[in-house]
Every structure is written in C-alpha cells, then in structure tokens.
Amino acid sequence: MPILVYIVHFFGGIFLANGIPHFVSGVCGKPFRTPFVRAHGGTVSSPALNVVWGWMNLLVAYLLFIDVGPRYLGSLPDTIASAAGVLLAGLFLARIFSGERLA
Numbered sequence: 001m002p003i004l005v006y007i008v009h010f011f012g013g014i015f016l017a018n019g020i021p022h023f024v025s026g027v028c029g030k031p032f033r034t035p036f037v038r039a040h041g042g043t044v045s046s047p048a049l050n051v052v053w054g055w056m057n058l059l060v061a062y063l064l065f066i067d068v069g070p071r072y073l074g075s076l077p078d079t080i081a082s083a084a085g086v087l088l089a090g091l092f093l094a095r096i097f098s099g100e101r102l103a
Contacts, residue, residue, distance in 0.1 A: 005068055006081040012064030013085025015057045018093060023054025033097065 025032035031044035034053045045053070065082070 006077060008064050008068040009078055010081045010085040012061045012068075013082040013087075014089040015061035015064065016082075017086045017089035019054045019057030019061060021054070021093065021097075022050045023058060026050030026052075026054055 022032060022034060026047040026049070029047045030050075031046060032050045033043070034045040034049060036049060036053070037043055037045055
C-alpha cells in the first residue's frame, strides 16, 4: 500500500479523535469548546453546535478511511497509522481542553 494511504488514514484518526468528544458532549446536552467560540465571543459552544461539529469531524474521518486505500483497517501498518493519529490527537486535545498552554 502506498505511503499516502497511511498518511491519509493517520489524519482520519485525528478527525475521529476530535469528533468523538464534541459529538458526545453535544448529545449529553453539555456545552463544549469548538473553533467557533471566538466568533461568538464566548468560551463554549452550544450542545447543538457541538453535535454538528462532531458529526462533521466523524464524516471527514469516515471519508478518509473509506475513500482512500482499502475499505477496512486490515493491515498492521494501516492500523498503526490510524491508531497513532487517534493517540496523538487525543494527547493534544487533552492538553488543550485541560487548559495547559502549548510550549
């Protein structure tokens, strides 16, 4: 499989990791930060906006996984690339949402 597929699936993992907390927070009715908070002058976005933002991230992840490369995460290198995207995005988002400053 070409290296481009691994890179695309890595980014699919990033979008997957970003979409889950937004979608879950929105479905639970809790406000949560999105990229749109600065536009509205607040610190958190509405649950409805989080559902939409999370859904859009999950859709992009789905398209990156399905439309590029094989239609499954079957090979070990592909699974590692996708899992690395989820892990790195998760660590980055945990740092952002915990209020720590990035160095």
